[in-house]
Amino acid sequence: MKVNKNDLDPRQVANGIRSRVLDLSIKRGGGNLSQACSSAEIMAALYTRMMNITDLEEPLTPKKFVGAPSATNKDSFTGDDYNGIRGPQYDRFYLSPSQYSIVLYATLAETGRMTNEGFNLFGEDGYVIEHIGESHSPGMDINGGSLGQAISQAAGIALARKLRGDTGRQFVFLGDGECQLGQTWEAVQAMCYRQLDNMVVIVDENGQQCDGKIDDVCGCVQLDKRFEAFGCKVVKVDGHDVDALIEAAKVKEEGKPLVIMAKTSPYQGMDVLKEKGTRIHYVRLTQDDKPKFQACLDKLQA
Template sequence: MNEMTKKQLQATACRVRMGVIEGTYHAKSGHPGGSLSICDTLTYLYFAKMHVDPKQPEMADRDRLVLSKGHCAPALYSVLAERGFFSKEELKSLRHIGALLQGHPCIHIPGVDMSSGSLGQGISAACGMALAAKTDNSFYKVYTILGDGEIEEGQVWEAAMFAAHYQLDSLVAIVDNNGLQIDGKITDVCSPEPIPEKFEAFGWHVIPMDAHDFDSIEAAFAEAETIVGKPVAIIQTSVKGKGVSFMENQVGWHGKAPNETEYQQAMAELTTQLKELEG
């Protein structure tokens, strides 16, 4: 990836992170930690990869994305707003009564391809979309993002079995391996590891990825496109809370909104990062 493109993507991802902080701060609730860990991946997908059109959010041949870890809706909403699906002002009323942006993704929001939030379900819907593409000989891709804690849900493995059986090679599942879930480290709670080996055993092609390095992200999605006859699992190593110093790798920031002071500090840090990237 050339430096210019990379800097642009990094700057966009930084703005997406600011949207996450903006949204959760105004909502006074929500999930900043896991939202911040997927911002670079979402930015790459919506700004450099996916065939989508904010003017036609339901375009039949668009690429789809199902946020299976639906509690990280602030990141999805922020990237969709940044891409022009709706006004960034909407982020300020996230989770408010009467607002467009619900606490978890809702299919009626422009750009949101599937309602999600009850963990383990999004990947099944993504399988259905990929199956429809296959039966219709359509070429759209279906991306779904799962949490590493989320894969403790049994339904994920029902879907994993199904996707391999039907050779859903338009399906790319991204597992956000930030190592933390609500009750603590995933390895302490009820370990889903080893993650790559599990997907391999279920018949998937597995690609490791550094979730905060656009060269690694680009390479992973490029490799995914070459795979025929198998679904692809990208296991991304990420940092929960990435981009905001005091949130990084802190389990306490899984489902807690920043207060006024924390909001100011987070925005100041992200503004500094953005200035450096744009400077």
């Protein structure tokens, strides 16, 4: 059944995203829970209000992997079908930190773009709904490679689309840990030099990276000032305030890429996660953990 994205409440979608990721993590013995906590409102706002993308006539189910794209593999495909029809006026979405893949899949399921059965195929051998998403995975159409590369690819696409006269924008979801990388800033420099005002970068500023808290590993201080120094238009918001996120995406300044700094909590909606310490990039759940996390899930679904 077709779901109209404008009829969806982004707050309910965000709650559903967290619930799906937590439920699957309990069943599988672990998952990327902190990513779902921090980004649920961002992803919900993107897919219900912020991006100009078309609805689907019916939800899709992930396919089996048929091999990498090549001149001899005519059956290869990308996952961009989940984002609707491509056209010069439509926006495109790029997920940079692929450890958030399960959050993207949960978003697609909550917004009627993926079947519930399809979401439960996550991590199943042979299917493209992978833990670390690829260009063939649902909602994706590029291989982000090592962290920091997706923003570079999106900037190249943005330049090509601008030269062609397309009005659609490129939305890039970026982790704040990626701002430790030189390639990220090379991409930002190029974006500003080329005046790519058709780029929107949303930074999930949750203060976490794979080795723990960013401030304990390699602090990224004054990120907003850094982006502004390169030439971006920066808007700072509470990343759990969907209204603020939606309004931020409407900001436009000619010749300047838009960067939305979304301050978030890696424990939002799951306070029990604090018991797992500071290294919560991937959370393993023991048998002793599961009752507490199940209680959290029951509360989310109440």
